[in-house]
Every structure is written in C-alpha cells, then in structure tokens.
Ligand SMILES: Nc1ncnc2c1ncn2[C@@H]1O[C@H](COP(=O)(O)OP(=O)(O)OP(=O)(O)O)[C@@H](O)[C@H]1O
C-alpha cells in the first residue's frame with residue numbers, strides 16, 4: 001500500500017501520517033515513511049527526539065550523495081539515470097515506532113519539468129519507493145495543492161486529504177480531491193481531524209456530500225494531542241481518542 005497524506009497547512013497531516021505509519025509497523029509490516037515537507041517534522045511523531053530529528057540531512061540537501069549519484073567528470077553536466085535502491089538502506093533512519101524514515105527535503109517541483117540534480121535524485125527515489133518496491137509507504141506531503149500536479153506523488157494508491165471543519169481547510173481539501181480525480185489514484189477520501197463534536201461533524205459530512213467526496217474517518221479533537229504539541233511530551237497512545245481513531249483507520253485500510 002502506498003499512501004499520500006495531504007491537506008491545508010496545520011490540519012494534522014504529520015500527526016496522522018506518523019500515527020498511521022506506526023500502526024502499520026506495529027501490525028508487523030515493513031513501513032517507510034517519507035517526509036516530503038520542506039520543513040520536515042515527521043521524525044518526532046515517529047518517536048525521535050527533536051535533536052535526533054534535527055540531525056537528519058534531507059536527501060535533497062545531501063550534496064555528497066547528489067554528487068555521487070548524478071555527478072559526471074564534466075562540470076555542470078549531470079547524469080539522469082542512476083541506481084537508488086542502495087539509498088534507502090543507507091539513508092533511511094530507524095525510529096522507535098518501528099517505521100523507517102526518509103526525509104526528502106524540498107520536493108516542491110516534483111510534478112514540474114525541473115531537472116536539477118537534487119530534484120532528479122528525489123524524483124527517482126520517490127518513483128523507486130512508490131513503484132518498484134513492496135514496502136508500505138506513507139508520504140507526508142507539503143501543505144496545499146501545488147505539489148499535486150502530474151508528479152510522482154500520483155503513483156500512490158490512496159490519497160488521504162486531511163481537513164478540519166474550518167471553511168478554508170474544507171475548500172483546499174476539495175481542490176486537492178478535484179486535482180487528484182482522474183489520476184490513477186484508486187482511493188481518494190477526506191479524513192476529518194480535530195473534530196470537536198456533532199455540529200462540526202455535520203458541517204464536514206454536509207460539505208462532503210455536496211461535493212461528492214468520501215469521508216474515510218473522523219478523528220476527534222484530542223486535548224492530549226494538542227498538549228503534546230506544546231510540551232513535546234509523548235502522547236499516551238492508549239488513552240488518546242485521536243490515536244485510537246487513527247489506528248482504527250489504519251486497520252480498516254489494511255483489511256481492504
Ligand atoms: N486530533 C487532534 N486533536 C488535537 N490536536 C491535534 C489533532 N491533530 C493534530 N493536532 C495538533 O495540531 C497541530 C498541527 O498538526 P500537524 O503538525 O500534524 O499538522 P500538519 O498538517 O502536518 O502541519 P504542516 O502543514 O505545518 O505540516 C499539532 O500541534 C498537533 O499536535
């Protein structure tokens with residue numbers, strides 16, 4: 001299964017991507033989580049300390065690796081074909097959640113025709129992870145819709161579009177779903193997050209119905225999650241209603 005997690009800024013993409021990945025790993029699957037946000041922070045959700053996460057050099061910023069893979073003896077000329085399978089073993093970071101983490105760095109122009117060496121490398125690596133390998137892959141995407149052009153990210157089989165009940169989040173979620181419709185992505189659906197109660201749930205359901213969108217899960221607002229974001233103290237998963245709901249979504253997705 002290859003899953004991309006998308007949505008407006010701050011709606012909970014990283015929290016949901018990390019919690020899903022951790023659940024898949026604890027269910028016994030090899031999971032690779034890809035942080036494709038230019039300001040990466042998926043590592044902390046996967047149990048790394050802030051210091052450990054900050055030490056990871058994103059692939060797109062790893063000049064030695066880029067040179068090794070794409071460099072030629074001629075300055076300014078670079079290779080477009082190279083092997084990437086070795087990169088996963090060497091540069092993915094094991095995390096306490098059991099998930100292997102790959103931090104890509106800026107992959108904003110993934111769908112565009114950009115052919116600079118860093119982008120070529122990231123693009124080839126993403127393609128390899130999404131198309132050639134059997135691991136479960138979860139892609140935590142940059143906020144917004146730009147990155148969802150006709151790019152490598154469209155090779156996923158499921159696109160989870162995270163939204164809260166805020167109008168702007170809903171509008172962006174609908175745009176993302178529209179952009180992805182007609183691509184090869186088989187499953188595109190909304191995940192409502194930080195839903196405070198029935199009135200917000202009704203807003204979300206009404207919006208989804210009006211726009212012909214599926215709702216895959218509704219994750220409640222959870223003060224424990226919000227507080228963990230403030231204090232940095234890990235969430236007690238067993239007592240978190242949001243974590244439980246995301247774990248349930250993971251289990252449902254695996255059943256299909
Ligand atoms: N269900 C929830 N209940 C309460 N707080 C939540 C919930 N989901 C996420 N949060 C909090 O919302 C904040 C934003 O979450 P997160 O970083 O996952 O969003 P994001 O969409 O990845 O943001 P960005 O666009 O900046 O990458 C965090 O402080 C997180 O702890």
Ligand SMILES: [Mg+2]
Nearest residue numbers: 013014015037
């Ligand atoms: Mg994020």
